[in-house]
Amino acid sequence: MAARAYWKGQIRLALVSIPVEIFSATKSGATIAFNQIHEPTGKRIKYEKVVPGVGPVDADEIVKGFQYEKGHYVLLDEDEIEAVKLESKKTLELTQFVDQSEIDVLYYEKPYYVVPADDLAEEAFIVLREALRRTKKVGLGQLALRGREYVVSLKPCGRGMVLETLRYADEVNKAQSYFRDIGDSKPDEELLDLAETLIEKKTAAFHPDEFHDRYIDALKDLIERKRKGKTIETEAEETPSKGSNVIDLMAALKKSLDKKGGGEGKAKPAAKKVTAPRKAPAKKTPAKKVPAKTAARKRA
DSSP states (O other): OOOOOSEEEEEEETTEEEEEEEEESOOOOOOOOOOOEETTTTEEOOOOOEETTTEEOOGGGOOEEEEEETTEEEEEOHHHHHTOOOGGGTEEEOOEEEEGGGSOGGGEEEEEEEEESSHHHHHHHHHHHHHHHHHTEEEEEEEEETTEEEEEEEEEETTEEEEEEEOOGGGSOOTHHHHTTSOOOOOOHHHHHHHHHHHHHTOOOOOGGGOOOHHHHHHHHHHHHHHTTOOOOOOOOOOOOOOOSHHHHHHHHHHHHHSSOSOOTTHHHHHHHHTHHHHHHHHHGGGGGHHHHHHHHHHO
């Protein structure tokens, strides 16, 4: 069964219109759904839609309402909401182009695949795709989807293009309020070298299929053991200890580098460079034996 298009319309660039369809590029991962249960009876708790003083009501009696003041609502039905005229419901007009690096990752929300709607649209679609690729630009516009209008970006992706909905500025919290208490002191160079070496050692290609939701797996195992009547032992969660000084951080980084495994190549020369500080104390130990030599001269 072919995937159902999430949106159908056209991309417009000046006087050029390209009929397209967009499809969701992501899907929900595995989840564990829990129901609320009345423990004494073991029965599931259910909810009814009720009106105070009236009681339970039928679904066809329910409409949408906007509360303009406490207890007072403007009622709207689906046809009235659908009749709101907005050009971006059917047309994505590209009004601006920017470098991809200009858009902070915090603004990206959800990706969609974009494909030409038919063979006649394919030529113009390919021209736009390749023009974006050559100029290394991202197209921007606004598009109405499922009850709201989004700012969206458009960029090449293989043979097709990807459209991503973006958050508005007022939907993103300013970083300064969270980061302002972090000091601006420069890190110790040796610690920085050790950290860089550790990063290089663990650098590898990204393979998404190598990761999975271990929490879901653990929950499934717990449910299965509980279903079979096995005793479940719970333990208090340990609070991670906090490093209190530079010596602890230095020791932790060095210990991390000493562990077997990790990446190859560049990491090895860097690891040799940072082992030098450990040899330094060994060269100084003969100096501590000076009193023994002095005693030998006195005997002579």
